[in-house]
Amino acid sequence: MLKRSAGRRTAPLVASGARSTRLSANESPFGPLPSVLEAIQSAASEINRYPDDEHTALVAALAARFGVPQAHVAVGSGSAGVLQMVLEALGEPGAEVVYAWRSFGAYPLLVGLSGATAVEVPLGDDKHDLIAMANAITDKTRAVIICNPNNPTGTTVSRAELERFLNEVPTDCLVILDEAYREYVQDEDFPDGLGLCRGRPNVAVLRTFSKAYGMAGLRVGFLVGDPDMVAAVRAARLPFSVTNIAQAAAVASLAAEDELLSRVESTVAERDRVRSALLAQGWSVPPSGGNFLWLPLGEATASYVAACQAAGVHVRAFGSDGIRVSIGLPEENDAFLDLAAAAAEQKMRSAR
């Protein structure tokens, strides 16, 4: 018998077509560094062998980088893959998983696939409503996911807000801090997720190589948390699902972190430049901790997206809530800003 089908909600990332600017998937606009490409090429000569299913070298490199014992680290096929392992490990019929909505589209998909019940708590002012989320926890809640910064709105939860929330969560309920965009955050008040894990066994941090490290195409993510929980999560992995090429590239990326983070710096500078320009054009855009910006356009979303699409600039639409635009290279961002300026002008004219 088939389980209740979860179904995918998302459309293709980009329409097929000729020249296009892809600002729709929060990817890094930068190609692989030479040292990472070299690691990939060298690993490619061994694809006749199964990969290391214990991810030994990568777990060691991550543990060293983040100052945690190796038993606190689980690796998977993208952070979506790791989240699926977590849900597999703790899901049981009747279990509830609480997360904010709107947030990352993989949450409803993966919770649905696991057979657990999703409990979606609406954002307030584009931000996590942690009071409502704490109130949504019942004795059936096995996990809460906090997307920080939140995709697609870019908003962040502060250290004080998060600590207050964690103090209210029962210790048998896992809190997963999805920090996919951590490297792009510059806010001093941003919580130290890894530090919070240390004192609290029911807190885990989820990270990815897909965004700041520019490896979305290779699928590597990881979880840091309590060793008992990590052991259960590791046990839920699909055998050999992180390829030898992906593992080698992730190790090489950690070794090239300085170079990669200087790219992050330039993306952050572009993010701030694009947001200032949008504000000056009259748009409302919440401050973002990620490599993307959120424009809450409401009913105007569809026509705005159509105009972008027609100009070959692909952004991501979310129903009639708004659009998310990823930060690309300066000339790509300028192409988006030109479209935004034209739309702002048109809006002013029709309001007159």
Ligand SMILES: *Cc1c(COP(=O)(O)O)cnc(C)c1O
């Ligand atoms: C992009 C993103 C991820 C990364 O997913 P991968 O499976 O690692 O590519 C995770 N969480 C959020 C909120 C994201 O936006």
